[in-house]
Structures are given as C-alpha cells and as structure tokens.
Amino acid sequence: MNRIxxxxxxxxxxxxxxxxxxxxxxxxxxxxxELKNEHLFGSLIDIVxxxxxxxxxxxxxxxxxxxxxxxxxxxxxxxxxxxxACSIILGSPDPGxxxxxxxxxxxxxxISLVLGxxxxxxxxxxxxxxxxxTLILMTAGRGVAMLITEGQILTVNSPPFKVLGSGxxxxxxxxxxxxxxxxxxxxxxxxxxxxxxxxESVGINPEASRQAGVRSRGLLFAVYTFCAFCAAxxxxxxxxxxxxxxxNNTGLFIELDAILAVVIGGTSLMGxxxxxxxxxxxxxxIQTLVTTVYTVGIPPIATMVFKAAxxxxxCLLQSPTTNAAFARWRTSLSSRTRKGVAA
Amino acid sequence: xxxxxxxxxxxxxxxxxAGCAGGLDASADGPKDPxxxxxxxxxxxxxxxxxxxxxxxxxxxxxxxxxxxxxSDAQQKQENQIKxxxxxxxxxxxxxxxxxxxxxxxxxxxxxxxxxxxxxxLTDRAVDSKDDSLYVSFLGSDFILEGEKAGEWLVExxxxxxxxxxxxxxxxxxxxxxAIDRAEGFANVIAADPKFEVVASQTGDFTRAGGKQxxxxxxxxxxxxxxxxxHNDDMGLGAIEAIEAAGLKPGKDIKIITVDAVKDGMQAxxxxxxxxxxxxxxxxxxxxxxxxxxxxxxxxxxxxxxxxETTFTQEQAIEALPDRKY
Numbered sequence: 001m002n003r004i005x006x007x008x009x010x011x012x013x014x015x016x017x018x019x020x021x022x023x024x025x026x027x028x029x030x031x032x033x034e035l036k037n038e039h040l041f042g043s044l045i046d047i048v049x050x051x052x053x054x055x056x057x058x059x060x061x062x063x064x065x066x067x068x069x070x071x072x073x074x075x076x077x078x079x080x081x082x083x084x085a086c087s088i089i090l091g092s093p094d095p096g097x098x099x100x101x102x103x104x105x106x107x108x109x110x111i112s113l114v115l116g117x118x119x120x121x122x123x124x125x126x127x128x129x130x131x132x133x134t135l136i137l138m139t140a141g142r143g144v145a146m147l148i149t150e151g152q153i154l155t156v157n158s159p160p161f162k163v164l165g166s167g168x169x170x171x172x173x174x175x176x177x178x179x180x181x182x183x184x185x186x187x188x189x190x191x192x193x194x195x196x197x198x199x200e201s202v203g204i205n206p207e208a209s210r211q212a213g214v215r216s217r218g219l220l221f222a223v224y225t226f227c228a229f230c231a232a233x234x235x236x237x238x239x240x241x242x243x244x245x246x247x248n249n250t251g252l253f254i255e256l257d258a259i260l261a262v263v264i265g266g267t268s269l270m271g272x273x274x275x276x277x278x279x280x281x282x283x284x285x286i287q288t289l290v291t292t293v294y295t296v297g298i299p300p301i302a303t304m305v306f307k308a309a310x311x312x313x314x315c316l317l318q319s320p321t322t323n324a325a326f327a328r329w330r331t332s333l334s335s336r337t338r339k340g341v342a343a
Numbered sequence: 344x345x346x347x348x349x350x351x352x353x354x355x356x357x358x359x360x361a362g363c364a365g366g367l368d369a370s371a372d373g374p375k376d377p378x379x380x381x382x383x384x385x386x387x388x389x390x391x392x393x394x395x396x397x398x399x400x401x402x403x404x405x406x407x408x409x410x411x412x413x414x415s416d417a418q419q420k421q422e423n424q425i426k427x428x429x430x431x432x433x434x435x436x437x438x439x440x441x442x443x444x445x446x447x448x449x450x451x452x453x454x455x456x457x458x459x460x461x462x463x464x465l466t467d468r469a470v471d472s473k474d475d476s477l478y479v480s481f482l483g484s485d486f487i488l489e490g491e492k493a494g495e496w497l498v499e500x501x502x503x504x505x506x507x508x509x510x511x512x513x514x515x516x517x518x519x520x521x522a523i524d525r526a527e528g529f530a531n532v533i534a535a536d537p538k539f540e541v542v543a544s545q546t547g548d549f550t551r552a553g554g555k556q557x558x559x560x561x562x563x564x565x566x567x568x569x570x571x572x573x574h575n576d577d578m579g580l581g582a583i584e585a586i587e588a589a590g591l592k593p594g595k596d597i598k599i600i601t602v603d604a605v606k607d608g609m610q611a612x613x614x615x616x617x618x619x620x621x622x623x624x625x626x627x628x629x630x631x632x633x634x635x636x637x638x639x640x641x642x643x644x645x646x647x648x649x650x651x652e653t654t655f656t657q658e659q660a661i662e663a664l665p666d667r668k669y
Binding site: 151166 | 388389391392395398416418419514517518543544545546548550551552555556557559560561563564581584588589590607
C-alpha cells in the first residue's frame with residue numbers, strides 16, 4: 001500500500017481518473033467507443049489523437065530535462081517543420097502525390113534535425129545555459145517560419161499529407177500510432193540499454209560523469225537533436241490536422257504544455273531521474289483537461305483559471321513537503337488504529 | 344570539420360531581418376498631390392487568411408493611388424504596434440492608420456500623435472477610449488450587425504419549425520471585439536423566439552484546429568445539435584472536418600453559419616458544406632484612401648464608416664467564387 005502511495009505516478013494517475021469521472025458525470029457516454037466509417041470514434045479516441053503532438057514533444061523534453069536542460073524552441077521548430085512541408089507541397093506540380101509528401105516530410109525533418117544540432121552545439125560545445133540557448137531559437141524560429149511562409153497562412157489540399165493528422169491506421173488515429181511508436185522507441189533505447197542511465201548521470205553531475213568516462217557532449221547533442229526530431233513530427237501532425245501552415249500559431253505555447261506534462265509526470269527539472277511513463281500520464285492529464293472544459297461547459301472566460309487550479313492541485317499533491325505530511329498523517333492514523341486494537 | 348559545419352549552420356541562421364530605414368519627411372502645409380502624401384500603417388500581423396488579404400488590399404490600393412505607404416507588422420503585439428506608431432510620428436507622416444491589436448491602452452500614444460498634429464484612422468478594429476477626439480475616423484465592419492445577419496438567416500430558415508433548434512456556438516478569441524459583438528448580435532436576434540437554444544458555446548480561438556477540437560468534443564456531449572454558428576470561416580472549416588469524422592453530413596445533418604467569407608469558406612459554401620456566410624470584408628483599401636485624401640485636404644470625415652459588406656447563400660457563393668480575391 002505504502003509503495004503505491006510513494007510512487008511518483010500515484011497522484012498524476014489519481015488526477016487523470018478524477019478528470020475521467022468528472023467527464024463521465026457531465027456526459028455519460030464519455031467512455032463509449034464505437035466503430036464509424038471503419039475507424040474508432042469516441043471521446044477517449046479524441047483525447048489520444050489530439051494529445052499526440054504534446055506527448056511526442058514531451059517525450060523529447062523528458063530526456064532533455066533529465067540532462068538538467070530544457071528546450072524552449074520546440075514550438076518554433078513545429079512551426080518551421082510545418083512551414084517547410086507546406087511550402088514544398090504547394091510548390092510542387094502535383095500536391096496530391098505520395099512522392100511529393102514524402103519529400104516534403106523528409107526535408108522538413110532534416111531541417112529540424114539541423115536546428116536540434118544547433119541547440120546541442122550551443123549547450124554542449126559553447127556551454128550556454130539551456131534556457132538561454134534554446135530561447136534564441138524560440139524567438140527567432142517563428143521569424144524563420146514567417147519568412148518561409150512569407151507571412152501567409154499556407155493552406156494545403158493534399159490527401160496523403162492529411163493522413164498524418166486526421167487519418168486512421170487499423171482503426172486507430174495515425175497521430176496516436178506515431179506517438180506510441182516514438183514512446184516505445186524512446187523507452188527501449190533508453191531503458192533497455194545503458195543510455196538512460198548515462199543521460200541521468202549527466203543530469204545529476206556532468207563533471208563527475210565526464211571524469212567517469214561518459215561522453216556527455218555527445219549525449220547532449222543526441223538529446224537536443226532527438227527533442228527537435230520529436231518537435232518536427234509533432235509540428236507536421238499539427239499542420240496536417242489544420243491542413244494549413246500557420247507560422248504564428250502552430251505549436252504556440254506547446255513547449256509549456258510539454259514541460260508541464262514532464263513535471264506532472266514526476267520528472268524533476270533539476271535533472272537526473274526521469275520517468276517516460278510519468279510523462280505519458282502527464283500528457284494525458286493535460287489533454288483530458290482540455291476535453292473536460294468542453295464537456296463540462298466551462299465558460300471560455302474561466303477556462304484558464306480552471307486549468308491553473310487543476311495544475312496547482314497536481315503540483316501541490318506531488319510536492320515532497322505535502323507527501324511527507326501525508327506520510328506522517330498515515331503513520332499517526334495507523335498507530336492510532338493499532339492503539340485502538342490494543343485497548 | 345564537424346565544428347566548421349555547425350558554425351556555418353549557426354551563422355546562416357543568424358541572418359536577421361533588416362530594419363527599415365525611413366527618411367524624415369518634412370511635412371509642409373497646404374494642399375498636397377497624392378504623390379506627396381505619406382501614410383504610416385501599423386498592421387496587427389498575419390494571423391489569418393483574412394488579415395493577409397487585408398494587408399495585400401491596402402498595399403495594392405495605395406500603390407495604385409500613388410500614395411506612399413509605410414507598412415509595419417506588429418506580429419499581434421501591442422508594444423510593437425505602439426513602437427511603429429511612435430516611429431511614424433517621428434518620421435512626420437501625414438496620416439497614421441492602424442488596426443489595434445487590443446482595445447485598450449492607446450491613449451498615450453494617440454495623444455502623442457494628436458500633439459504632433461497627425462490624424463489617426465482606425466481600420467477594422469476600434470479602440471476603447473473615452474476621448475474620441477484622439478482619432479478622426481473608424482473604418483471597419485459592424486460586428487454586432489454581422490451577428491444579427493447570421494441570426495436573421497437562422498430565424499428565416501427555421502420559421503416553419505416549432506420544435507426546439509439546438510445551436511452550438513464557436514466563439515472567437517475570448518475578449519476580442521469581433522467575438523464579443525458577433526455573439527451579442529446573434530443572441531439579440533434569436534432571443535425573440537424561445538425555440539432557439541444555444542446548448543454549448545466555447546472558444547475555438549479563431550483557428551481551424553481550435554474549431555475542430557471543440558466541435559469534436561461538443562458533438563459527443565450534444566449529438567442532437569441542429570446548427571453550428573461559428574464566429575469565423577476557419578473554425579467553421581474545422582467543424583466540417585469534425586462533423587465528417589462523426590459520420591454526419593455538414594450542411595445537411597448539421598447546418599453551419601459562419602462569418603468572414605474568405606476563399607476556403609466560400610468554396611465550402613459552394614460545395615454545400617456551409618449553409619450561410621456573413622461577409623466581413625478585408626478589402627478596406629479603397630475606402631481608407633478616400634478617408635486619407637479627405638483628411639489631408641482638410642475636409643470633415645464621418646467618425647464611423649461601415650465597410651461595404653454583404654451576405655452569401657450557397658447559390659450566391661457558386662456565382663461569386665470565380666472572382667473571389669482572397
């Protein structure tokens with residue numbers, strides 16, 4: 001029992017279940033999933049589909065945060081990836097062909113990887129603090145995306161590109177399938193090899209890790225590049241979902257949602273120990289929160305306050321001080337019952 | 344080598360935007376040729392297809408009229424817009440025109456313009472200021488009227504039905520003037536008949552993705568909805584996708600009313616997926632030039648000028664679509 005309470009995942013999972021229950025009360029059909037037009041259809045499916053971009057970025061962010069870093073540039077990279085892909089698709093003679101879309105996606109990914117390497121270079125080689133290093137691209141990146149789209153919103157009408165955000169694979173949303181694939185990849189790569197341990201060691205003490213023979217520089221390059229990769233995938237999904245590249249709004253503030261997902265999941269911003277499973281729960285909490293606002297019918301003016309209240313509760317419940325207080329309360333409770341039994 | 348490549352990549356990225364160097368124009372008194380007039384225009388940004396059409400029309404109209412236009416893009420930030428207006432004041436332009444990003448906080452900078460004797464014209468959006476001597480004219484749409492037009496069509500469409508009509512409203516950005524006024528005008532008209540019921544009203548932030556996500560969720564909790572009223576075309580287009588994903592027919596099973604009439608919206612209207620669009624025209628260039636010429640010539644202009652706008656049904660959309668500019 002105590003082990004379940006002590007788990008970092010306990011409170012986020014409780015929060016997620018609480019949100020589910022609120023939704024169920026407001027809308028009894030919340031859990032129902034049916035088959036429509038040969039794909040699954042239901043509120044839960046919407047949550048895992050719309051939450052996919054945040055989850056994907058949060059996975060990359062988890063690894064960056066584990067190295068005691070942070071990546072604020074992911075939103076801008078989303079916008080750049082979308083802008084590049086859309087301008088290539090629009091510029092081609094045949095926007096509907098699979099070949100064009102593949103080329104567009106590959107080019108967008110490569111450019112984003114270069115941006116990830118740039119972040120890694122600033123942090124690992126020049127030793128700039130991550131929050132400052134990635135802030136550069138966060139602010140400049142949207143400008144770059146604006147230059148690519150020439151300040152316009154590029155609407156694309158390309159069926160193969162649309163699959164990414166709105167399509168279905170074996171009845172499941174393609175976006176969700178991609179998110180799960182990236183999650184499994186990250187989990188296998190870092191938890192079935194020593195990679196995760198090395199990342200944590202860099203996060204806990206970079207200098208000691210270096211002296212112990214860990215190539216921290218290479219690792220930092222790797223995590224920032226991976227984070228940019230995740231951001232590009234998420235950006236392409238977002239762009240495909242809205243069938244338009246919008247340099248101003250694509251992925252706006254998604255870096256904050258991703259960081260929040262990581263923190264709700266119990267990974268410390270001080271680096272070191274991280275939990276990908278926690279991040280998964282965190283991302284689901286955030287997306288369920290959005291859906292809750294709609295199903296419960298919270299007026300738009302109060303939405304922000306409602307979200308803030310929920311996040312505050314999660315953070316309070318997770319804080320070590322609150323947890324220690326809870327532990328004391330439980331011990332006193334159990335000792336009292338024992339005394340009661342003895343008497 | 345590896346280092347060199349990264350450095351090259353780095354320097355390529357740091358190619359920054361060049362600032363615009365504007366010469367100081369000495370403003371002389373007396374009547375002016377169009378060629379001597381200089382107008383500073385501070386645009387909100389490029390947040391939607393509507394806005395880019397607005398920008399393009401204003402730039403093209405000024406070029407055609409031979410009036411020099413200094414243009415700046417505030418990227419949706421008030422501070423940038425205030426900076427741009429200040430720089431127009433120092434440059435001594437003849438007229439300043441701008442679309443305020445938000446409604447409040449303009450008194451100081453508008454007073455500076457007034458002190459420098461530079462008339463200010465507001466386009467498309469109003470400012471919330473007690474002192475209306477700070478600007479000479481406000482050219483733009485009447486958002487309340489747009490909401491009313493949308494409501495009137497709905498009343499007409501359902502005039503023979505006695506059963507309740509359930510409506511979902513997709514609101515614009517919370518707090519933005521078009522969102523508040525379009526909701527108000529619509530509510531005013533449908534309030535006359537109790538059969539009209541707005542079952543849910545949520546913000547989709549004027550974006551396609553927002554409209555889609557909100558509609559997805561609301562369709563599940565309100566599956567028997569009859570009408571969606573969207574404060575702009577983009578959210579309506581998002582709603583269409585959500586409705587189709589739910590296995591329903593947009594325009595038939597659920598009727599859609601939107602505001603704006605941008606090209607993508609008109610296309611959907613012509614395809615029968617939207618039922619009615621109230622136009623909110625971004626083509627303000629011609630009317631703005633008329634105002635500028637009058638102001639520079641010292642003539643009086645109306646404090647409030649409503650843009651020339653209409654509404655579109657599906658049949659009208661098919662006709663109007665071929666020469667739609669935006």
